[in-house]
Amino acid sequence: MNIVSMKYLCVLVLCACASGFVSSVTSIRNSSGGTADGSETWGYIEVRPRAHMFWWLYKSPNKPKHPTKPWPTILWLQGGPGGSGVGFGNFGELGPLDVDLKPRNSTWLQKADLLFVDCPVGTGYSYVEDDSLFVKTDVEAAIDVTTLLKAIYNGNVTTVTSPLYIFAESYGGKFAVTLALAALQAIEKGELKLQLGGVALGDSWISPEDYVLSWGPLLKDVSRIDDVGLNKSNSLALKIQQQIADGQYVNATDSWNDLEEVISDSSNNVDFYNFMLDVDNDPGFLSKKSSRRFGKKPYAMVSKDGNDLDSLMNGPIRQKLKIIPINVQWGGQSYGVFTTMEGDFMRPRIAEVDELLSKGVNVTIYNGQIDLICATKGTEAWINKLKWDGLSAYLNLARTPLYCSKDKSTTKGFFKSYENFAFYWILGAGHLVPVDQPCVSLEMVGSVANTPSM
Structure with missing residues (x-):
């Protein structure tokens, strides 16, 4: 594959890949660091021989001295595969500081402790000493993160006892559901001392088939493509549907890339993260390095002040952490992560959602x-495919409008739940919900994570 095409660069804020690969790294096995006051802890866990996963835990300053119920911890899983939660999720979306290292008013630390993980190995600061150690499937990635959770929750590297809520974005949703099942299995075996509070899937790539089938009709409805573009889009989407049905996942990934080309050409380069915009005029923090179409070139996270995430992570943050091996560059292996997982990229994970629901997981x-x-x-569309017993009752419920704090003048979203399943429709938000609608997102997080009142 021509590396210039970068056809596997993905579904999210994902693979803003920095150049540089690991060679002849001296294994550091398990190591950790942190701030003097204990509010931050970070480290590496060797989840497999010569495969090293990086984690970063923030303790919330908002935790009540005498909480009425357990204070939660949120594990954030980024997409890609190959996007760095320690970078993108932390500094770009919901951590205590933004890319300019300024305090974020809407940080999710107001509602929970935050655990960021660079998953799979090879993502962000995580690295492998040999390319053969990249994971090939979501399940393999889940097993690695379960190994990391054992080290954290069983008290080997730090002490965490709070209930864990797994939040994910984009491809991270596939990691989230497979991780939740792997963690439950370890809990049942007595190998992991953890209380799983629930799983939250934000704009998650759970059913690639249903997403590609939605693109053409949606864009036609909002006048972004015409009938010619719709017919081309539908034709390719149906081809992808058949390839997925036949288990031809690599071919489906190739066709997915072709469909993105068609969508971009037919829409004059619509922004895949916000269909109301062109790819080059998104006013958010994602600044594109060129006018190339989505999937053709990695996105760069650049702040309004002109600071970019790549320089931040390979500069000041690296210096702060002190334990990053000298020849490990943030994001240097993320292209390898994506290409190695191309056989799982288009595989659906609806059945895993069903299994979690059947086990009583929120x-x-x-x-x-x-x-x-x-x-x-x-x-x-994929929710309607669930075999969950409560689906019919859920579908027949009315939605509840959502507002921001006490302001009831503007509807910010809708909410509906039944038993252990809930759905939030967030109005005015694109792919990056915490960035586009921080206020209603924060209130949603508090509700989902069952955050105790102050």
């Missing part, structure tokens, strides 16, 4: 209204 879905890549239309 599952929350939240979706941005103007996202295209993981459009709400596609999310609703």
